[in-house]
Amino acid sequence: MISYTEKPYLQSESKEIMTALQDKYGIDKILELDDKLVLIGEDWCYKSDNGLRLVERELAAKLCMRLGEK
Numbered sequence: 465m466i467s468y469t470e471k472p473y474l475q476s477e478s479k480e481i482m483t484a485l486q487d488k489y490g491i492d493k494i495l496e497l498d499d500k501l502v503l504i505g506e507d508w509c510y511k512s513d514n515g516l517r518l519v520e521r522e523l524a525a526k527l528c529m530r531l532g533e534k
Contacts (some may be wrong), residue, residue, distance in 0.1 A: 481524035482508040489531050497530055 485494055495501055500511040501519070509516040510523060 478521045478524040479518050482519055491534055
């Protein structure tokens, strides 16, 4: 079962970064970088030991930098 809670005030920046990366590089490139990422509807989530949680700003920024290096 998938359970995650979206807190718009915490997630808006992460969502903007992930949307921009998705538009520029495509979903496949993003998933290649980290196999714990999953896209559910319009939300990027991260698989952790505690289930799924929405991607945090720090992780989104790291992905942005890693994609920019390639």
